[in-house]
Amino acid sequence: MSGEEIKSFFVRPMGEDYPFDGAPPIGPFSTVQAARHAASAHASKLIEADIENPE
Numbered sequence: 559m560s561g562e563e564i565k566s567f568f569v570r571p572m573g574e575d576y577p578f579d580g581a582p583p584i585g586p587f588s589t590v591q592a593a594r595h596a597a598s599a600h601a602s603k604l605i606e607a608d609i610e611n612p613e
Contacts, residue, residue: 584596584597584600
């Protein structure tokens with residue numbers, strides 16, 4: 559995937575969930591390991607925020 563932007567999304571009738579307006583940019587990364595580390599760190603932040611303020 560050299561030179562391509564990776565997008566993570568869940569397709570539903572109304573469109574994409576991520577990236578949404580106001581979402582923090584993620585990447586690009588020079589290595590797969592760096593991308594995985596950043597994704598793990600981002601996920602940890604989301605989990606902690608959800609634990610602090612569950613819906």
